[in-house]
Amino acid sequence: MNVDRITEKLNILADAAKYDVSCASSGSNRKNKDKGLGNASNGICHSYTEDGRCVSLLKILLTNHCIFDCAYCVSRKNNDIKRAAFTVQEVVDLTINFYRRNYIEGLFLSSGIFKDADYTMERLVRVAKKLRTEHNFNGYIHLKSIPGASEELMREAGLYADRLSVNLEMPTEAGLKLLAPDKNRQDMIDPMQFLKKEIIQNTEEKKLFKNTPMFAPAGQSTQMIVGATRESDQQVLQSANYFYKNFNLKRVYYSGYVPVLADQRLPALNTAVPLVRENRLYQADWLMRFYGFHVNEIVNNQNPLLDLDIDPKLSWAIRNMQVFPIDINRADLQLILRVPGIGLLSAQKIVAARKFAGLGWEQLKKIGVAINRAKYFITCKSNEFERRDLTGQNIKQFIMAQSQSKYIKNTQTQLNLF
Amino acid sequence: MHTLVYDGTFEGLLTAVFEIYERKLYPVKLLKGEWRNSALFEEVIPVVTDETRAGRVLKGLRKKLSAAGVQRLYISHMAEIAGEDCNVLGFIRHAFDSEQNIEEDYANRYVMRLSEILKMVRREKHRMEAFVRFQKLNDGTFYAAIEPDFNVLPLLIKHFKSRYADQKWMIYDIKRNYGLYYDLHDTQFIEMNFDELNRPADVIAAYSEDEGIYQNLWKNYFNSVNIVSRKNTKLHVRHIPKRYWRHLTEKI
Ligand code: SF4
Numbered sequence: 001m002n003v004d005r006i007t008e009k010l011n012i013l014a015d016a017a018k019y020d021v022s023c024a025s026s027g028s029n030r031k032n033k034d035k036g037l038g039n040a041s042n043g044i045c046h047s048y049t050e051d052g053r054c055v056s057l058l059k060i061l062l063t064n065h066c067i068f069d070c071a072y073c074v075s076r077k078n079n080d081i082k083r084a085a086f087t088v089q090e091v092v093d094l095t096i097n098f099y100r101r102n103y104i105e106g107l108f109l110s111s112g113i114f115k116d117a118d119y120t121m122e123r124l125v126r127v128a129k130k131l132r133t134e135h136n137f138n139g140y141i142h143l144k145s146i147p148g149a150s151e152e153l154m155r156e157a158g159l160y161a162d163r164l165s166v167n168l169e170m171p172t173e174a175g176l177k178l179l180a181p182d183k184n185r186q187d188m189i190d191p192m193q194f195l196k197k198e199i200i201q202n203t204e205e206k207k208l209f210k211n212t213p214m215f216a217p218a219g220q221s222t223q224m225i226v227g228a229t230r231e232s233d234q235q236v237l238q239s240a241n242y243f244y245k246n247f248n249l250k251r252v253y254y255s256g257y258v259p260v261l262a263d264q265r266l267p268a269l270n271t272a273v274p275l276v277r278e279n280r281l282y283q284a285d286w287l288m289r290f291y292g293f294h295v296n297e298i299v300n301n302q303n304p305l306l307d308l309d310i311d312p313k314l315s316w317a318i319r320n321m322q323v324f325p326i327d328i329n330r331a332d333l334q335l336i337l338r339v340p341g342i343g344l345l346s347a348q349k350i351v352a353a354r355k356f357a358g359l360g361w362e363q364l365k366k367i368g369v370a371i372n373r374a375k376y377f378i379t380c381k382s383n384e385f386e387r388r389d390l391t392g393q394n395i396k397q398f399i400m401a402q403s404q405s406k407y408i409k410n411t412q413t414q415l416n417l418f
Numbered sequence: 419m420h421t422l423v424y425d426g427t428f429e430g431l432l433t434a435v436f437e438i439y440e441r442k443l444y445p446v447k448l449l450k451g452e453w454r455n456s457a458l459f460e461e462v463i464p465v466v467t468d469e470t471r472a473g474r475v476l477k478g479l480r481k482k483l484s485a486a487g488v489q490r491l492y493i494s495h496m497a498e499i500a501g502e503d504c505n506v507l508g509f510i511r512h513a514f515d516s517e518q519n520i521e522e523d524y525a526n527r528y529v530m531r532l533s534e535i536l537k538m539v540r541r542e543k544h545r546m547e548a549f550v551r552f553q554k555l556n557d558g559t560f561y562a563a564i565e566p567d568f569n570v571l572p573l574l575i576k577h578f579k580s581r582y583a584d585q586k587w588m589i590y591d592i593k594r595n596y597g598l599y600y601d602l603h604d605t606q607f608i609e610m611n612f613d614e615l616n617r618p619a620d621v622i623a624a625y626s627e628d629e630g631i632y633q634n635l636w637k638n639y640f641n642s643v644n645i646v647s648r649k650n651t652k653l654h655v656r657h658i659p660k661r662y663w664r665h666l667t668e669k670i
Contacts, residue, residue, distance in 0.1 A: 003631055007638055014642040035583040035602075044548045045657070047668055049644045052653030059643065097632045098639075100560060100585060101552045103667070136584070258647055273647055352522035363525035 318392030
């Protein structure tokens with residue numbers, strides 16, 4: 001092994017891959033087979049970068065050579081950077097050796113497009129195939145599907161990978177046209193459609209035949225870059241909602257644009273990465289997936305932008321004061337979930353614990369409710385409750401004044417929700 | 419106030435519960451450790467661990483709690499968190515003194531405390547599953563040292579055994595001086611003697627040839643994935659508290 005050369009390749013190809021924010025390794029259920037290596041289930045963050053993101057997978061490009069020229073991408077054809085390419089065997093060796101040392105959950109392999117879509121995709125598939133068939137590797141594999149690759153290759157990819165993803169890149173077609181003139185939205189939608197169909201079919205077959213091989217058990221995901229073009233949060237979230245609903249996506253990732261190029265179509269190079277906005281989008285996404293919110297409740301024509309000062313749940317609550325206050329000892333779980341300051345776990349605990357005795361403020365606090373926020377929206381077993389007739393704006397001011405430090409902290413956290 | 423001193427085992431704890439009910443001791447304080455009758459003002463009752471008595475209490479608990487509930491109780495005790503014995507005891511008493519199953523009675527302080535303890539223990543277990551860094555030794559065994567806040571090594575068996583089924587490995591808790599060894603068939607607990615002949619430094623000499631190479635590649639990878647314009651040290655340290663760094667290849 002030529003250590004220096006491998007090290008250089010790794011540096012280049014990990015660096016080029018890092019702008020893809022997805023690093024999840026959960027949602028699969030691949031068991032360790034025949035005393036082989038590894039398994040994939042819940043996904044573990046083995047480390048964290050200095051910017052606080054989870055490191056779960058060996059996330060690299062097979063190559064950063066690319067025939068396309070997408071403006072937002074460091075690997076674009078006309079960018080003057082060092083290029084490199086791994087061999088199939090090199091990626092396999094790195095994955096196995098990192099995995100055995102418990103550094104990673106598996107591999108996330110993407111690539112610039114060299115020659116054409118099929119040529120590139122074929123190589124990605126070969127890495128996965130080798131890991132699964134020659135090394136009995138059962139860890140997590142996420143393959144990027146190259147837009148325009150043939151259906152046979154996509155199908156083969158699904159047989160070896162846990163997750164496949166096609167990045168939408170831009171929230172709208174217009175945004176894509178502007179920044180990635182070589183790309184075509186339909187080329188991204190087609191493989192998603194194909195994968196959705198295959199995944200459903202595979203699930204059906206599994207019900208009939210136990211031995212049906214797995215097909216992308218962790219499903220498919222996508223990523224949108226936010227802040228490179230001018231889409232509103234409403235457009236971003238509606239697009240996400242559309243893909244969740246119509247393509248059974250497991251996750252949509254939002255990647256705050258990191259300036260990589262001086263180009264009049266893009267924000268200037270010294271523009272800050274929109275981290276707060278990114279965080280709010282994840283919170284809104286969470287509300288749609290786990291808290292029973294409809295996308296139009298979060299953003300709509302009157303409120304096309306998420307409030308950067310407060311989280312979207314609080315923001316919804318103060319716009320809908322007619323719903324509150326609710327009685328914590330009687331209200332449905334669904335309604336309790338909508339109270340600012342009460343998260344998923346606390347809500348479930350409340351519903352379980354109130355069977356024993358009515359809950360007062362003390363108990364709610366013990367259960368983990370953020371009383372200083374929830375108190376404006378609930379009553380409980382106590383004579384004390386908010387009697388003033390406060391407007392949503394008043395409440396927002398009170399909460400912000402009281403928990404200034406907390407909000408500053410929150411904005412630094414990517415996925416710390418409610 | 420009666421003070422009970424027991425040997426720290428789960429059976430010992432259950433025996434203590436037996437004594438408390440049998441002799442109607444209330445209020446009580448439960449301490450782990452050797453029984454010394456000097457310098458103590460209260461009446462100190464040594465608990466002699468008794469399997470039959472412990473067994474009877476366990477049987478009673480099984481009637482009051484679900485199987486998962488008993489398991490959770492066991493784990494909370496096994497974690498050996500200083501000063502929590504009284505809360506574990508409080509939970510057991512609350513279970514016995516109530517008509518219905520109290521596992522979800524979160525408004526009760528003992529039930530709540532136990533759920534907090536479990537949360538802490540689980541977090542530590544997950545951290546270990548994440549932060550173990552194996553190093554390959556000459557004989558092909560993958561070795562890792564850990565120093566968890568609580569005693570979680572026994573909770574790691576299932577995860578590591580089903581994941582690393584085709585390599586020999588050892589995870590050693592150097593704080594509590596015992597380890598877990600997997601020999602391709604089964605796991606067993608072992609104690610190592612780091613005496614003159616067997617110092618940690620010699621373990622380093624026993625690293626396989628390519629160990630250093632992969633450690634360096636991993637460090638390189640870790641540095642390459644960082645996005646400088648997003649730097650957030652506070653968040654970083656919250657995810658990986660500094661006390662874990664000394665065993666993390668990428669942070670050494
Ligand atoms: S096709 Fe992919 S790698 Fe190539 S320039 Fe566009 S985004 Fe970058």
